[in-house]
Amino acid sequence: MNSLETFLFTTDLGIVILTILKSLALIVPLLIGVAYLTLAERKVLGAIQLRKGPNVVGPFGLWQPFADAIKMLMKETIIPAGANRALFVLAPLLTFGLAVTAWAVIPVSNHWAIANINVGILYIFAISSLGVYGIIIAGWASNSKYAFLGAMRSAAQMVSYEVSMGFVIVTVIMCVGSQNLNDIVLAQRHIWFAIPLFPMFIIFFISGLAETNRAPFDLAEGDTEIVAGFFVEYSAMSFALFFLGEYANMILISATTTVLFLGGWLSPLPFIPFTWIPGVFWFVFKIFVCLFVFIWVRGTLPRYRYDQIMALGWKVFLPISLVWLVMTAGFLEIFGMLPHA
Amino acid sequence: MIANLAFDLFSAILLGSAVMVVSSRNPVHSVLFLILCFINAAILFLMAGAEFLALVLVIVYVGAVAVLFMFVVMMLDVDFSELREGVQRYAPIGAAVGLVLFVELAFVMVNWVIAPGAAGMRLLPAPGNMTNTAALGSVLYTNYIFLFQLAGAVLLVAMIGAIVLTLRDRKRGKTQDIDIQHSRMPADTLSMVNAKLGAGASVPARHEDAL
Numbered sequence: 078m079n080s081l082e083t084f085l086f087t088t089d090l091g092i093v094i095l096t097i098l099k100s101l102a103l104i105v106p107l108l109i110g111v112a113y114l115t116l117a118e119r120k121v122l123g124a125i126q127l128r129k130g131p132n133v134v135g136p137f138g139l140w141q142p143f144a145d146a147i148k149m150l151m152k153e154t155i156i157p158a159g160a161n162r163a164l165f166v167l168a169p170l171l172t173f174g175l176a177v178t179a180w181a182v183i184p185v186s187n188h189w190a191i192a193n194i195n196v197g198i199l200y201i202f203a204i205s206s207l208g209v210y211g212i213i214i215a216g217w218a219s220n221s222k223y224a225f226l227g228a229m230r231s232a233a234q235m236v237s238y239e240v241s242m243g244f245v246i247v248t249v250i251m252c253v254g255s256q257n258l259n260d261i262v263l264a265q266r267h268i269w270f271a272i273p274l275f276p277m278f279i280i281f282f283i284s285g286l287a288e289t290n291r292a293p294f295d296l297a298e299g300d301t302e303i304v305a306g307f308f309v310e311y312s313a314m315s316f317a318l319f320f321l322g323e324y325a326n327m328i329l330i331s332a333t334t335t336v337l338f339l340g341g342w343l344s345p346l347p348f349i350p351f352t353w354i355p356g357v358f359w360f361v362f363k364i365f366v367c368l369f370v371f372i373w374v375r376g377t378l379p380r381y382r383y384d385q386i387m388a389l390g391w392k393v394f395l396p397i398s399l400v401w402l403v404m405t406a407g408f409l410e411i412f413g414m415l416p417h418a
Numbered sequence: 419m420i421a422n423l424a425f426d427l428f429s430a431i432l433l434g435s436a437v438m439v440v441s442s443r444n445p446v447h448s449v450l451f452l453i454l455c456f457i458n459a460a461i462l463f464l465m466a467g468a469e470f471l472a473l474v475l476v477i478v479y480v481g482a483v484a485v486l487f488m489f490v491v492m493m494l495d496v497d498f499s500e501l502r503e504g505v506q507r508y509a510p511i512g513a514a515v516g517l518v519l520f521v522e523l524a525f526v527m528v529n530w531v532i533a534p535g536a537a538g539m540r541l542l543p544a545p546g547n548m549t550n551t552a553a554l555g556s557v558l559y560t561n562y563i564f565l566f567q568l569a570g571a572v573l574l575v576a577m578i579g580a581i582v583l584t585l586r587d588r589k590r591g592k593t594q595d596i597d598i599q600h601s602r603m604p605a606d607t608l609s610m611v612n613a614k615l616g617a618g619a620s621v622p623a624r625h626e627d628a629l
Contacts, residue, residue, distance in 0.1 A: 203477045206480070229493070233489075236485055256551060
């Protein structure tokens with residue numbers, strides 16, 4: 078060990094600096110990913126609708142995200158007269174901050190996480206359940222009917238889908254015997270949980286769509302009925318933060334799906350030429366696949382009605398996930414496969 | 419040293435926001451301060467090494483219960499100036515109840531004996547090298563299984579009660595019944611009529627109520 082390593086790994090200050098460096102190493106690629114996800118979404122939607130998508134700024138429209146960012150920065154942030162100023166400003170910061178915070182525990186490769194904590198999956202669940210506050214506060218602080226309606230819809234929707242999401246997570250935890258995300262991925266060495274727990278995988282992904290307020294569950298925004306829902310009063314950078322937060326949440330849900338069901342950083346083909354490829358590559362590749370499905374769904378399905386969303390969450394997903402949870406527990410118990418941590 | 423300072427800081431924020439919950443003028447602000455309270459309590463749990471309890475507190479209370487509080491507070495248009503007028507009238511009763519509770523607590527505290535082993539175990543939430551989720555489960559599902567089941571039954575009763583209170587036959591509303599819509603055939607609703615020139619067609623009987 079040279080002196081720099083000793084400083085970074087043993088002294089208090091060194092550990093703080095190391096953690097900041099690790100966070101930057103995660104957040105910078107994440108933000109670039111978010112920027113280019115906006116472009117990818119417009120390109121894929123363009124292809125689905127037989128258009129070209131953005132193709133003017135730079136080669137293949139590659140500078141479009143930067144052009145958008147500069148445009149957003151140059152615009153004026155307008156705070157409505159009747160708004161609650163402090164909360165109005167807090168809401169987008171909260172949304173975006175939480176979307177980034179959750180990444181602290183995601184393992185991008187074996188033991189490559191900023192914090193490899195015991196209760197990693199609970200941490201992600203807790204952070205994503207806080208995400209609803211950004212939306213409620215925005216809707217209330219705007220002091221506008223449309224924003225308020227959007228916030229109310231979103232609150233009910235996110236709370237409902239968290240229930241079945243919780244049962245899915247419990248099922249996975251039961252199969253692993255640990256709440257640590259690293260252990261959850263390593264438990265999938267032989268078979269990805271997407272295969273034995275296939276219905277739960279589908280429920281988790283669809284609940285993820287609802288949790289991020291994405292189409293076909295985007296009635297918190299509902300452009301055709303309530304203009305833009307909870308962020309109708311937002312402009313410029315405060316709007317951009319909501320926008321980026323939504324995309325960061327999409328990537329987060331994709332990463333969580335990958336960790337819980339698609340074997341995380343593990344190679345899909347566990348033999349020699351594929352296992353040479355570093356785990357980070359596979360992890361990012363699987364996230365891309367999930368994100369493509371997110372965009373594909375948006376380009377294909379029309380928006381659900383409010384009561385249909387509630388019926389799907391409470392009358393379809395909740396019973397299925399509950400029954401599957403009990404069945405999994407029974408199966409593991411009967412065949413003596415329960416992991417004893 | 420640093421742990422103590424952090425404990426003082428977070429408990430101070432906790433108590434401060436608890437005061438703000440009852441004293442802030444805007445009910446939405448009250449709920450937000452309540453959330454701050456919960457989060458600080460979770461941090462205190464985390465500092466004591468009880469990470470499972472900390473995160474469950476955030477998930478259950480902040481992520482679900484407080485959202486519903488917020489929902490109710492925003493939807494109900496409570497006139498707080500009216501409520502505040504009543505404070506003068508009800509303050510003595512509230513104070514009396516508070517005093518009785520305080521005296522009772524004081525009586526209990528005087529006779530309270532702390533077990534000799536307990537003081538040393540204050541910051542040891544899990545025995546040995548068990549994770550504290552496993553430790554909690556191994557106690558809750560063995561020694562306290564009946565109490566645990568009882569708690570579940572109480573919650574179930576409360577839930578059924580809430581459903582019964584809100585369940586009504588909504589005949590007045592136009593709710594969609596997907597089964598009826600899917601089983602509808604063209605023959606049920608559509609009939610071809612040859613209208614005579616100048617006379618028009620009479621409406622078949624089964625369509626009259628639809629018109």
